[in-house]
Amino acid sequence: MASLDGLPPLREVIEEYGLNAKKSLGQNFLLDLNLTSKIARTAGNLEDCVVLEVGPGPGGLTRALLMNGARKVIAIERDERCRPALEQISQHYPGRLDVIFGDALKVDITALTGGLAVRIVANLPYNVGTELLIRWLTSPQWPPYYQSMTLMFQKEVAQRIVAAPGTDAYGRLSVLAGWRTDARIAFDVPPQAFTPPPKVTSSVVHLVPRAEPLQADVQTLGRVTEAAFGQRRKMLRQSLKSVGGERLLQETGIDGTRRAETLSVAEFVALANAV
Numbered sequence: 001m002a003s004l005d006g007l008p009p010l011r012e013v014i015e016e017y018g019l020n021a022k023k024s025l026g027q028n029f030l031l032d033l034n035l036t037s038k039i040a041r042t043a044g045n046l047e048d049c050v051v052l053e054v055g056p057g058p059g060g061l062t063r064a065l066l067m068n069g070a071r072k073v074i075a076i077e078r079d080e081r082c083r084p085a086l087e088q089i090s091q092h093y094p095g096r097l098d099v100i101f102g103d104a105l106k107v108d109i110t111a112l113t114g115g116l117a118v119r120i121v122a123n124l125p126y127n128v129g130t131e132l133l134i135r136w137l138t139s140p141q142w143p144p145y146y147q148s149m150t151l152m153f154q155k156e157v158a159q160r161i162v163a164a165p166g167t168d169a170y171g172r173l174s175v176l177a178g179w180r181t182d183a184r185i186a187f188d189v190p191p192q193a194f195t196p197p198p199k200v201t202s203s204v205v206h207l208v209p210r211a212e213p214l215q216a217d218v219q220t221l222g223r224v225t226e227a228a229f230g231q232r233r234k235m236l237r238q239s240l241k242s243v244g245g246e247r248l249l250q251e252t253g254i255d256g257t258r259r260a261e262t263l264s265v266a267e268f269v270a271l272a273n274a275v
């Protein structure tokens, strides 16, 4: 029986092309088109933009993006075994799906999008997800080339992305994401929704770039947060020593007996600007 979109059900696709999941590639597939459609809808209106998807795999999310009206999907996949399954989708939606086979960490993504408005949507491989997010958040060009990012992470990572000061999850990732974007957890996804099921719950995070984040040099902000959270239990006058210590604290009026996790994003920006 065909699926909602007239293509064969994903379970059949996986069987036909022998796409047994490889742990080394972070493969946990989503086979329910209702769930992948929910992710696609979370990304917003896809009709007027290019969607960049990392790791389409057998194409569950890709199909949902196209079914929900994405004008074009550009997908980067490392696993050559997925070629025939993705080719079938491409034929079903002529001219609307381009797949680049390669490592998303090595492909120059900006060169692919041809200046069109972009939304990034992905059920990311867990082994490279955080690294990709940090790259997208630290883009030298700001506002960046993308309008939003809708990404699946392990719940614990998602909580770190959206964490507020004063919480255990608050750290470097929260400061970076909070500085440059409005980030929220859209919904959780239980392990059973994936094939094979991972050990932990996942969450879909939606991030929208701020048009005018507080002015700061991204590298310096990175160094300050690294120093502060590298010794998160220590007082700032100790943990910030390598980046300027007392002088920064005096210049910004921040109490040196405080700890990193109590500082707001604006206070981290002030420290970075004082370096």
Ligand code: SAM
Residues within 6 Å of the ligand: 025, 026, 027, 028, 029, 030, 031, 054, 055, 056, 057, 058, 059, 060, 061, 062, 076, 077, 078, 079, 102, 103, 104, 105, 123, 124, 125, 126, 128
């Ligand atoms: N999007 C599919 C879904 O939702 O069912 C698959 C998601 S699976 C969690 C991650 C996908 O990323 C796999 O297809 C894997 O082969 C691919 N992948 C892993 N590392 C990659 C990399 N460095 N660059 C591009 N794709 C990668």
